[in-house]
Amino acid sequence: MDRERGIPGLRGGAGVGGQVSSRSEQLLFLTDEQLRQGIELLFFAYRDFTSDPDAVLADRGYGRAHHRAIHFVKRRPGITVAGLLDILGVTKQSLNRVLRQLVEDGLIVQTTGRADRRQRHLNLTPTGDELERSLSAPQRERLRRAFSEAGPDAVAGFRKVLERMIDDDGRDAVLSLVGREPR
Amino acid sequence: MDRERGIPGLRGGAGVGGQVSSRSEQLLFLTDEQLRQGIELLFFAYRDFTSDPDAVLADRGYGRAHHRAIHFVKRRPGITVAGLLDILGVTKQSLNRVLRQLVEDGLIVQTTGRADRRQRHLNLTPTGDELERSLSAPQRERLRRAFSEAGPDAVAGFRKVLERMIDDDGRDAVLSLVGREPR
DNA sequence: TTAATCAGTCAATAAGGCTGACGTAAACCG
DNA sequence: CGGTTTACGTCAGCCTTATTGACTGATTAA
Numbered sequence: 001m002d003r004e005r006g007i008p009g010l011r012g013g014a015g016v017g018g019q020v021s022s023r024s025e026q027l028l029f030l031t032d033e034q035l036r037q038g039i040e041l042l043f044f045a046y047r048d049f050t051s052d053p054d055a056v057l058a059d060r061g062y063g064r065a066h067h068r069a070i071h072f073v074k075r076r077p078g079i080t081v082a083g084l085l086d087i088l089g090v091t092k093q094s095l096n097r098v099l100r101q102l103v104e105d106g107l108i109v110q111t112t113g114r115a116d117r118r119q120r121h122l123n124l125t126p127t128g129d130e131l132e133r134s135l136s137a138p139q140r141e142r143l144r145r146a147f148s149e150a151g152p153d154a155v156a157g158f159r160k161v162l163e164r165m166i167d168d169d170g171r172d173a174v175l176s177l178v179g180r181e182p183r
Numbered sequence: 184m185d186r187e188r189g190i191p192g193l194r195g196g197a198g199v200g201g202q203v204s205s206r207s208e209q210l211l212f213l214t215d216e217q218l219r220q221g222i223e224l225l226f227f228a229y230r231d232f233t234s235d236p237d238a239v240l241a242d243r244g245y246g247r248a249h250h251r252a253i254h255f256v257k258r259r260p261g262i263t264v265a266g267l268l269d270i271l272g273v274t275k276q277s278l279n280r281v282l283r284q285l286v287e288d289g290l291i292v293q294t295t296g297r298a299d300r301r302q303r304h305l306n307l308t309p310t311g312d313e314l315e316r317s318l319s320a321p322q323r324e325r326l327r328r329a330f331s332e333a334g335p336d337a338v339a340g341f342r343k344v345l346e347r348m349i350d351d352d353g354r355d356a357v358l359s360l361v362g363r364e365p366r
Numbered sequence: 367t368t369a370a371t372c373a374g375t376c377a378a379t380a381a382g383g384c385t386g387a388c389g390t391a392a393a394c395c396g
Numbered sequence: 397c398g399g400t401t402t403a404c405g406t407c408a409g410c411c412t413t414a415t416t417g418a419c420t421g422a423t424t425a426a
Contacts, residue, residue, distance in 0.1 A: 143348070280382080
Protein backbone atom coordinates (compact mmCIF):
# COMPACT_ATOMS: atom_id res chain seq x y z
CA MET A 1 0.00 0.00 0.00
CA ASP A 2 2.07 2.85 -1.01
CA ARG A 3 1.61 6.03 -2.75
CA GLU A 4 3.40 6.93 -5.86
CA ARG A 5 6.61 8.82 -5.51
CA GLY A 6 7.65 11.79 -7.43
CA ILE A 7 5.77 14.32 -9.41
CA PRO A 8 6.70 14.02 -13.02
CA GLY A 9 6.24 16.88 -15.34
CA LEU A 10 6.34 19.60 -12.77
CA ARG A 11 8.90 22.21 -13.31
CA GLY A 12 10.15 24.36 -10.54
CA GLY A 13 8.06 27.18 -9.28
CA ALA A 14 9.30 30.61 -8.55
CA GLY A 15 11.59 29.77 -5.73
CA VAL A 16 11.59 32.02 -2.75
CA GLY A 17 14.89 30.85 -1.55
CA GLY A 18 16.71 31.31 1.68
CA GLN A 19 15.60 31.84 5.19
CA VAL A 20 14.61 35.21 6.41
CA SER A 21 15.05 36.39 9.90
CA SER A 22 15.68 40.08 9.81
CA ARG A 23 13.26 42.35 11.55
CA SER A 24 12.10 44.18 8.47
CA GLU A 25 11.39 40.99 6.64
CA GLN A 26 9.23 39.49 9.34
CA LEU A 27 6.14 40.90 7.76
CA LEU A 28 7.07 39.72 4.34
CA PHE A 29 7.55 36.33 5.82
CA LEU A 30 3.87 35.86 6.37
CA THR A 31 2.56 36.43 2.91
CA ASP A 32 -0.19 34.19 1.68
CA GLU A 33 2.37 32.57 -0.54
CA GLN A 34 4.57 31.72 2.42
CA LEU A 35 1.63 30.36 4.33
CA ARG A 36 0.53 28.32 1.37
CA GLN A 37 3.97 26.79 1.16
CA GLY A 38 3.66 25.82 4.78
CA ILE A 39 0.31 24.18 4.14
CA GLU A 40 1.69 22.11 1.30
CA LEU A 41 4.87 21.21 3.10
CA LEU A 42 2.77 19.88 5.93
CA PHE A 43 0.61 17.94 3.52
CA PHE A 44 3.50 16.18 1.82
CA ALA A 45 5.60 15.62 4.92
CA TYR A 46 2.70 14.16 6.81
CA ARG A 47 1.72 11.99 3.90
CA ASP A 48 5.15 10.41 3.67
CA PHE A 49 5.36 10.20 7.42
CA THR A 50 2.18 8.16 7.71
CA SER A 51 3.01 5.99 4.73
CA ASP A 52 5.73 4.29 6.74
CA PRO A 53 3.57 2.34 9.17
CA ASP A 54 0.83 1.80 6.63
CA ALA A 55 2.87 -0.86 4.92
CA VAL A 56 3.41 -2.70 8.19
CA LEU A 57 -0.25 -2.44 9.04
CA ALA A 58 -1.42 -3.65 5.67
CA ASP A 59 0.56 -6.84 6.10
CA ARG A 60 -1.44 -7.69 9.17
CA GLY A 61 -4.80 -6.52 7.92
CA TYR A 62 -4.90 -3.50 10.16
CA GLY A 63 -5.48 0.15 9.38
CA ARG A 64 -4.55 3.47 10.84
CA ALA A 65 -7.25 3.22 13.43
CA HIS A 66 -5.46 0.23 14.93
CA HIS A 67 -2.21 2.10 14.83
CA ARG A 68 -3.58 5.03 16.76
CA ALA A 69 -5.14 2.81 19.41
CA ILE A 70 -1.93 0.85 19.85
CA HIS A 71 0.14 3.98 19.96
CA PHE A 72 -1.79 5.59 22.78
CA VAL A 73 -2.18 2.42 24.78
CA LYS A 74 1.57 2.12 24.62
CA ARG A 75 1.88 5.73 25.58
CA ARG A 76 -0.54 5.61 28.50
CA PRO A 77 -0.52 2.08 29.83
CA GLY A 78 -3.68 1.25 31.76
CA ILE A 79 -5.70 3.96 30.00
CA THR A 80 -9.45 3.42 30.14
CA VAL A 81 -11.66 3.12 27.10
CA ALA A 82 -13.17 6.52 27.80
CA GLY A 83 -9.71 8.00 28.11
CA LEU A 84 -8.70 6.60 24.77
CA LEU A 85 -11.94 7.82 23.26
CA ASP A 86 -11.08 11.26 24.48
CA ILE A 87 -7.64 11.31 22.97
CA LEU A 88 -8.63 9.85 19.64
CA GLY A 89 -11.77 11.88 19.22
CA VAL A 90 -13.80 9.14 17.57
CA THR A 91 -17.05 7.51 18.55
CA LYS A 92 -17.00 4.55 20.87
CA GLN A 93 -18.52 2.37 18.19
CA SER A 94 -15.57 3.06 15.95
CA LEU A 95 -13.06 2.49 18.67
CA ASN A 96 -14.78 -0.60 19.92
CA ARG A 97 -14.55 -2.43 16.67
CA VAL A 98 -10.83 -1.79 16.54
CA LEU A 99 -10.31 -2.65 20.18
CA ARG A 100 -12.23 -5.88 19.89
CA GLN A 101 -9.99 -7.04 17.08
CA LEU A 102 -6.84 -6.13 18.94
CA VAL A 103 -8.02 -7.96 22.04
CA GLU A 104 -9.05 -11.00 20.04
CA ASP A 105 -5.69 -11.01 18.29
CA GLY A 106 -3.92 -10.89 21.62
CA LEU A 107 -2.29 -7.50 21.22
CA ILE A 108 -4.19 -5.71 23.95
CA VAL A 109 -5.50 -6.93 27.30
CA GLN A 110 -8.36 -5.38 29.19
CA THR A 111 -8.46 -5.55 32.96
CA THR A 112 -11.37 -4.51 35.13
CA GLY A 113 -10.63 -1.43 37.18
CA ARG A 114 -9.96 -2.02 40.84
CA ALA A 115 -11.29 1.27 42.11
CA ASP A 116 -14.07 1.49 39.56
CA ARG A 117 -15.10 -1.88 38.27
CA ARG A 118 -17.00 -0.40 35.35
CA GLN A 119 -13.77 0.65 33.74
CA ARG A 120 -11.54 -1.46 31.54
CA HIS A 121 -7.87 -0.65 31.68
CA LEU A 122 -6.01 -1.26 28.45
CA ASN A 123 -2.48 -2.56 28.13
CA LEU A 124 -0.31 -3.99 25.39
CA THR A 125 0.69 -7.61 25.53
CA PRO A 126 4.28 -8.46 24.60
CA THR A 127 2.99 -9.18 21.11
CA GLY A 128 1.24 -5.83 21.04
CA ASP A 129 4.35 -4.12 22.20
CA GLU A 130 6.28 -5.78 19.44
CA LEU A 131 3.85 -4.54 16.81
CA GLU A 132 3.94 -1.06 18.28
CA ARG A 133 7.67 -1.05 17.96
CA SER A 134 7.61 -2.16 14.37
CA LEU A 135 5.08 0.54 13.59
CA SER A 136 6.90 3.38 15.26
CA ALA A 137 10.38 2.32 14.27
CA PRO A 138 10.23 3.67 10.72
CA GLN A 139 8.62 6.88 11.90
CA ARG A 140 11.22 7.38 14.57
CA GLU A 141 13.91 6.67 12.07
CA ARG A 142 12.47 9.18 9.62
CA LEU A 143 12.25 11.81 12.32
CA ARG A 144 15.67 10.97 13.64
CA ARG A 145 17.19 11.55 10.25
CA ALA A 146 15.22 14.70 9.60
CA PHE A 147 16.08 16.08 13.03
CA SER A 148 19.71 15.27 12.77
CA GLU A 149 20.03 16.71 9.28
CA ALA A 150 18.16 19.86 10.23
CA GLY A 151 20.01 20.41 13.49
CA PRO A 152 18.92 21.13 17.05
CA ASP A 153 17.82 24.70 16.48
CA ALA A 154 15.62 23.71 13.59
CA VAL A 155 14.10 20.97 15.72
CA ALA A 156 13.31 23.44 18.47
CA GLY A 157 11.59 25.65 15.93
CA PHE A 158 9.75 22.70 14.46
CA ARG A 159 8.30 21.81 17.82
CA LYS A 160 7.53 25.36 18.70
CA VAL A 161 5.47 25.89 15.58
CA LEU A 162 3.67 22.57 15.95
CA GLU A 163 2.75 23.44 19.51
CA ARG A 164 1.33 26.77 18.47
CA MET A 165 -0.69 25.09 15.75
CA ILE A 166 -2.66 23.05 18.24
CA ASP A 167 -6.04 24.44 19.26
CA ASP A 168 -5.71 26.82 22.17
CA ASP A 169 -8.26 25.02 24.26
CA GLY A 170 -6.59 21.67 23.86
CA ARG A 171 -2.97 22.67 23.87
CA ASP A 172 -2.13 22.26 27.52
CA ALA A 173 -3.77 18.86 27.71
CA VAL A 174 -1.92 17.73 24.61
CA LEU A 175 1.39 19.08 25.78
CA SER A 176 0.97 17.35 29.11
CA LEU A 177 0.20 14.13 27.34
CA VAL A 178 3.10 14.51 25.02
CA GLY A 179 5.36 15.32 27.89
CA ARG A 180 6.16 18.90 27.17
CA GLU A 181 5.84 21.70 29.65
CA PRO A 182 2.68 23.65 28.97
CA ARG A 183 3.40 27.30 28.95
CA MET B 184 -4.30 14.54 34.30
CA ASP B 185 -0.61 14.57 34.28
CA ARG B 186 2.24 12.24 34.26
CA GLU B 187 5.72 11.65 33.15
CA ARG B 188 7.71 14.53 31.96
CA GLY B 189 9.82 14.51 28.94
CA ILE B 190 13.40 15.24 29.35
CA PRO B 191 13.44 18.38 31.41
CA GLY B 192 15.35 21.46 30.52
CA LEU B 193 15.43 20.92 26.86
CA ARG B 194 13.29 23.83 25.86
CA GLY B 195 15.75 26.10 24.11
CA GLY B 196 16.76 23.53 21.59
CA ALA B 197 20.44 23.12 21.98
CA GLY B 198 20.53 21.59 25.40
CA VAL B 199 21.91 22.96 28.58
CA GLY B 200 24.78 24.98 27.37
CA GLY B 201 23.64 27.56 24.88
CA GLN B 202 24.08 27.49 21.14
CA VAL B 203 26.35 24.56 20.70
CA SER B 204 25.31 21.88 18.31
CA SER B 205 28.18 19.50 18.76
CA ARG B 206 27.96 15.93 17.66
CA SER B 207 27.56 14.60 21.18
CA GLU B 208 24.66 16.89 21.93
CA GLN B 209 22.98 15.99 18.72
CA LEU B 210 22.91 12.40 19.80
CA LEU B 211 21.51 13.26 23.20
CA PHE B 212 18.87 15.24 21.44
CA LEU B 213 17.49 12.27 19.62
CA THR B 214 16.34 9.92 22.33
CA ASP B 215 13.39 7.70 21.57
CA GLU B 216 11.39 9.78 23.98
CA GLN B 217 12.15 12.94 22.06
CA LEU B 218 11.25 11.29 18.80
CA ARG B 219 8.03 9.97 20.24
CA GLN B 220 7.12 13.48 21.33
CA GLY B 221 7.70 14.63 17.80
CA ILE B 222 5.43 11.92 16.46
CA GLU B 223 2.62 12.89 18.78
CA LEU B 224 3.05 16.59 18.26
CA LEU B 225 2.71 16.00 14.57
CA PHE B 226 -0.38 13.89 15.10
CA PHE B 227 -2.20 16.49 17.17
CA ALA B 228 -1.08 19.53 15.23
CA TYR B 229 -2.07 17.96 11.95
CA ARG B 230 -5.38 16.83 13.32
CA ASP B 231 -6.34 20.31 14.43
CA PHE B 232 -4.94 21.75 11.27
CA THR B 233 -7.15 19.62 9.05
CA SER B 234 -10.20 20.10 11.23
CA ASP B 235 -10.44 23.73 10.12
CA PRO B 236 -11.60 23.22 6.58
CA ASP B 237 -13.61 20.14 7.43
CA ALA B 238 -16.40 22.24 8.86
CA VAL B 239 -16.58 24.35 5.72
CA LEU B 240 -16.59 21.25 3.55
CA ALA B 241 -19.28 19.52 5.56
CA ASP B 242 -21.63 22.42 4.97
CA ARG B 243 -21.44 21.87 1.25
CA GLY B 244 -21.47 18.10 1.30
CA TYR B 245 -17.86 17.77 0.32
CA GLY B 246 -15.00 15.89 1.90
CA ARG B 247 -11.26 16.13 2.11
CA ALA B 248 -10.90 14.60 -1.30
CA HIS B 249 -12.64 17.63 -2.79
CA HIS B 250 -10.44 19.90 -0.77
CA ARG B 251 -7.25 18.36 -2.06
CA ALA B 252 -8.42 18.51 -5.65
CA ILE B 253 -9.45 22.14 -5.31
CA HIS B 254 -6.25 23.04 -3.57
CA PHE B 255 -3.98 21.71 -6.27
CA VAL B 256 -6.07 23.01 -9.13
CA LYS B 257 -5.77 26.40 -7.51
CA ARG B 258 -2.07 25.85 -7.09
CA ARG B 259 -1.39 24.70 -10.62
CA PRO B 260 -4.02 26.23 -12.86
CA GLY B 261 -4.49 24.28 -16.06
CA ILE B 262 -3.13 21.09 -14.57
CA THR B 263 -4.19 17.95 -16.40
CA VAL B 264 -6.10 15.09 -14.85
CA ALA B 265 -3.01 12.91 -15.00
CA GLY B 266 -0.96 15.58 -13.32
CA LEU B 267 -3.43 15.85 -10.51
CA LEU B 268 -3.52 12.09 -10.21
CA ASP B 269 0.24 12.08 -9.75
CA ILE B 270 0.19 14.70 -7.06
CA LEU B 271 -2.68 13.23 -5.11
CA GLY B 272 -1.58 9.63 -5.42
CA VAL B 273 -5.06 8.20 -5.78
CA THR B 274 -6.64 6.12 -8.50
CA LYS B 275 -8.33 7.82 -11.37
CA GLN B 276 -11.64 6.30 -10.33
CA SER B 277 -11.41 8.00 -6.98
CA LEU B 278 -10.36 11.30 -8.44
CA ASN B 279 -12.94 11.13 -11.16
CA ARG B 280 -15.84 10.86 -8.79
CA VAL B 281 -14.69 13.97 -7.00
CA LEU B 282 -13.87 15.84 -10.18
CA ARG B 283 -17.21 15.05 -11.74
CA GLN B 284 -19.03 16.54 -8.79
CA LEU B 285 -16.91 19.66 -8.80
CA VAL B 286 -17.47 20.16 -12.51
CA GLU B 287 -21.21 19.55 -12.19
CA ASP B 288 -21.37 22.00 -9.31
CA GLY B 289 -19.60 24.61 -11.36
CA LEU B 290 -16.44 24.89 -9.28
CA ILE B 291 -14.04 23.49 -11.83
CA VAL B 292 -13.96 23.78 -15.60
CA GLN B 293 -12.30 21.32 -17.93
CA THR B 294 -10.92 22.52 -21.22
CA THR B 295 -9.59 20.30 -23.96
CA GLY B 296 -5.86 20.69 -24.45
CA ARG B 297 -4.82 22.63 -27.50
CA ALA B 298 -1.54 20.87 -28.11
CA ASP B 299 -2.85 17.49 -27.00
CA ARG B 300 -6.57 17.19 -27.37
CA ARG B 301 -6.73 14.09 -25.21
CA GLN B 302 -5.91 16.14 -22.16
CA ARG B 303 -8.34 18.05 -20.00
CA HIS B 304 -6.94 21.12 -18.35
CA LEU B 305 -8.50 21.93 -15.02
CA ASN B 306 -9.20 25.39 -13.70
CA LEU B 307 -11.25 26.89 -10.90
CA THR B 308 -14.27 28.97 -11.76
CA PRO B 309 -14.81 32.15 -9.73
CA THR B 310 -17.11 30.10 -7.50
CA GLY B 311 -14.44 27.47 -7.12
CA ASP B 312 -11.88 30.08 -6.28
CA GLU B 313 -14.19 31.45 -3.65
CA LEU B 314 -14.57 28.05 -2.03
CA GLU B 315 -10.84 27.50 -2.15
CA ARG B 316 -10.31 30.73 -0.32
CA SER B 317 -12.81 29.89 2.38
CA LEU B 318 -11.14 26.51 2.83
CA SER B 319 -7.61 27.76 3.05
CA ALA B 320 -8.38 30.91 5.00
CA PRO B 321 -8.67 29.21 8.41
CA GLN B 322 -5.56 27.16 7.73
CA ARG B 323 -3.59 30.18 6.68
CA GLU B 324 -4.83 32.02 9.72
CA ARG B 325 -3.80 29.16 12.00
CA LEU B 326 -0.37 29.01 10.43
CA ARG B 327 -0.03 32.77 10.44
CA ARG B 328 -0.65 32.88 14.15
CA ALA B 329 1.58 29.93 14.90
CA PHE B 330 4.36 31.37 12.76
CA SER B 331 4.13 34.81 14.23
CA GLU B 332 4.03 33.52 17.79
CA ALA B 333 6.92 31.17 17.21
CA GLY B 334 9.07 33.67 15.38
CA PRO B 335 11.02 33.62 12.12
CA ASP B 336 13.81 31.36 13.30
CA ALA B 337 11.36 28.78 14.55
CA VAL B 338 9.54 28.94 11.23
CA ALA B 339 12.77 28.37 9.35
CA GLY B 340 13.42 25.33 11.51
CA PHE B 341 9.88 24.11 11.05
CA ARG B 342 10.22 24.16 7.32
CA LYS B 343 13.66 22.66 7.38
CA VAL B 344 12.51 19.65 9.35
CA LEU B 345 9.38 19.17 7.24
CA GLU B 346 11.48 19.24 4.09
CA ARG B 347 13.81 16.62 5.45
CA MET B 348 10.87 14.43 6.41
CA ILE B 349 9.77 14.08 2.82
CA ASP B 350 10.92 10.96 1.02
CA ASP B 351 14.30 11.46 -0.60
CA ASP B 352 13.11 10.41 -4.00
CA GLY B 353 10.21 12.80 -4.04
CA ARG B 354 11.67 15.74 -2.22
CA ASP B 355 12.95 17.79 -5.11
CA ALA B 356 9.72 17.42 -7.04
CA VAL B 357 7.71 18.41 -4.01
CA LEU B 358 9.91 21.35 -3.19
CA SER B 359 9.66 22.57 -6.75
CA LEU B 360 5.92 22.31 -6.60
CA VAL B 361 5.80 24.05 -3.29
CA GLY B 362 8.05 26.75 -4.56
CA ARG B 363 11.14 26.13 -2.51
CA GLU B 364 14.56 25.73 -3.96
CA PRO B 365 15.58 22.10 -3.88
CA ARG B 366 18.95 21.75 -2.32
C1' DT C 367 -33.79 3.94 45.29
C1' DT C 368 -32.94 6.48 41.48
C1' DA C 369 -29.91 8.56 38.36
C1' DA C 370 -25.65 8.85 36.05
C1' DT C 371 -21.60 6.74 34.12
C1' DC C 372 -18.65 3.23 31.64
C1' DA C 373 -18.50 -0.28 28.51
C1' DG C 374 -20.23 -2.84 24.77
C1' DT C 375 -23.36 -3.93 20.97
C1' DC C 376 -26.72 -3.86 16.85
C1' DA C 377 -28.20 -1.64 12.78
C1' DA C 378 -28.12 1.59 9.18
C1' DT C 379 -25.59 4.91 6.49
C1' DA C 380 -21.86 7.40 4.23
C1' DA C 381 -17.29 8.89 2.43
C1' DG C 382 -13.61 7.69 0.11
C1' DG C 383 -10.37 4.65 -0.91
C1' DC C 384 -9.31 0.22 -3.89
C1' DT C 385 -9.18 -3.33 -8.17
C1' DG C 386 -10.58 -4.91 -12.57
C1' DA C 387 -12.58 -4.36 -16.93
C1' DC C 388 -13.95 -1.55 -20.74
C1' DG C 389 -14.63 2.17 -24.16
C1' DT C 390 -13.32 6.25 -26.83
C1' DA C 391 -10.56 9.67 -28.73
C1' DA C 392 -6.20 11.20 -29.91
C1' DA C 393 -1.36 10.89 -30.53
C1' DC C 394 2.71 8.42 -31.63
C1' DC C 395 5.42 5.52 -34.42
C1' DG C 396 7.23 1.94 -37.58
C1' DC D 397 -1.51 3.77 -43.28
C1' DG D 398 -2.36 0.86 -39.32
C1' DG D 399 -1.18 -0.72 -34.82
C1' DT D 400 -0.01 0.62 -30.21
C1' DT D 401 0.07 3.64 -26.50
C1' DT D 402 -1.72 7.41 -23.87
C1' DA D 403 -5.36 10.27 -21.53
C1' DC D 404 -9.63 10.29 -19.92
C1' DG D 405 -13.94 8.48 -18.32
C1' DT D 406 -16.99 5.05 -16.49
C1' DC D 407 -19.36 0.65 -14.66
C1' DA D 408 -19.42 -2.61 -11.00
C1' DG D 409 -18.05 -4.40 -6.76
C1' DC D 410 -15.50 -4.43 -2.51
C1' DC D 411 -13.31 -2.71 1.90
C1' DT D 412 -12.22 0.27 5.88
C1' DT D 413 -13.31 3.70 8.77
C1' DA D 414 -16.17 6.77 10.22
C1' DT D 415 -20.96 8.46 11.52
C1' DT D 416 -25.81 8.45 14.36
C1' DG D 417 -29.26 6.34 17.14
C1' DA D 418 -31.04 3.01 20.20
C1' DC D 419 -30.29 -0.14 23.62
C1' DT D 420 -28.35 -3.49 27.34
C1' DG D 421 -25.79 -4.50 31.53
C1' DA D 422 -22.92 -3.51 35.33
C1' DT D 423 -21.54 -0.37 38.64
C1' DT D 424 -21.14 3.82 41.07
C1' DA D 425 -22.93 8.14 43.01
C1' DA D 426 -26.52 11.11 44.79
